[in-house]
Amino acid sequence: MLQTALKHHAAVKHKPTDNQLLNALSVEVQQRLLPHLELVPMPLGKVLYESGDVLRYEYFPTDCIVSLLYVMENGSSAEISVVGYDGLIGVALFMGGESTTSRALVQSAGFAYRLLGQRMKDEFNRHGELLHLMLRYSQALITQMAQTAVCNRHHSIEQQLCRWLLLSLDRLKGNHLVMTQELIANMLGVRREGVTEAAGRLHKQGVIDYSRGHITVTNREKLEALSCECYAVVKAETDRLLPACNNKPAPPKAPVTN
Amino acid sequence: MLQTALKHHAAVKHKPTDNQLLNALSVEVQQRLLPHLELVPMPLGKVLYESGDVLRYEYFPTDCIVSLLYVMENGSSAEISVVGYDGLIGVALFMGGESTTSRALVQSAGFAYRLLGQRMKDEFNRHGELLHLMLRYSQALITQMAQTAVCNRHHSIEQQLCRWLLLSLDRLKGNHLVMTQELIANMLGVRREGVTEAAGRLHKQGVIDYSRGHITVTNREKLEALSCECYAVVKAETDRLLPACNNKPAPPKAPVTN
DNA sequence: TGTTTTATGTGCGCTAACGCACAGAGTTAA
């Protein structure tokens, strides 16, 4: 009852076009969506979804703010981005990933319209296989970016170097890399000397060999152990989103190509 | 001639399906794309595009690595993500943004297949308005994430607090915010005391007033001046990608809804 | 061959941010 009263009260001052995305749609599409949009309160601290949850709704804020943040294994966190009336929460739904590695938390109370994800997907599902594959890849890329942000905030140069080596090696299918410490420093956004020191420590521990622009990983297991969680998170999410790329003929459960 | 020899040599050992995304497509779609895929060398250090460039091609690496990195005004940089045979360079093209705020740099030499962007867009352009709007929004969100990563690496707590306040206020259409320093610290991934000190300094400079969970911006201009470039970058890119959201009837040049 | 260039190693002082501890000050509830 309170709920209903609330909604009624809110309804008089909220309308879907308060959200910029809904407002940007043609009247035709707006009309099609309108019956499926439901105004819901967004109280401070509400968690729209946790890392790994399968999303059910798209949320279009009218006057609330929602933070996307990544929560680390030790509990500390970092905001990855912030969404208000300018956007929506739940890109993973139409991207095809169904879930993300982040948490969505209401940071400033207000209202939002929500739309059943299936409705949004119906709009998209007529479309091509290429599109859906590209969207899933984009989500994997987004995950990598988000994790980079987290890593920059919380982890040591040595940990980041480990992550970086692993990500690079995965893309070279080997254990050898042609790359100077100077360039790595540029990539990580740190001092060259910092990379030198970290590389020296890794060498002492028997994890890598290197000399003038060449790096060889001699103990990959240990490298993974010394890396922060960021590598594993990105790897797992990428594998989840794009699993069938090596054995395409029999794509597993997740409908990658559709 | 050298070029041709190179291609010939490469052609015998490279095939489009060396790229995971191309490999994941159905044979039917692969056949359709095949005539338009061109194998090109990717020498170390080659810049595929600079921040702001209009992209012309999608690149599908077979055995090279490409870094996406953001270059700051002072010239220092941070890698945002890394792409190899697992992905493609140029999501901004099919996302609809045409350009990004990052630079794409070949970090490990090799080859890639490229595809004229228009070809990819043709595949998508039959599809709906809703789709295209969502894709553009996703690109704006990606920009925000990328900038968060850069900001975490290079800027002081005070600068980040300024950025954060501005991003939040833009979504509240006001100059007042209900938020404790503790929560802000969680968002930024820093100590609460760090936020206290930064807020104190901002107050001394007459930029903000605050008390127990309330913050009011008294001098927005100065706040913007004290913020790092990250706020302006995100704002400009968001405005570019989603410009017509307020005055929809006459959408400007950039075809937001199409 | 010797000379230049480029990559790596190391030391040193400096600073921003951290972790911790605790003191006020405002707010809520008994």
Add this chain to the structure above:
DNA sequence: TTAACTCTGTGCGTTAGCGCACATAAAACA
């Protein structure tokens, strides 16, 4: 009015990373 709780202010020792300067070593070149 007290008491409990929450938010903010402040101090202090520690540390990771920075900026700079310079030494050494390997590769490229003339």
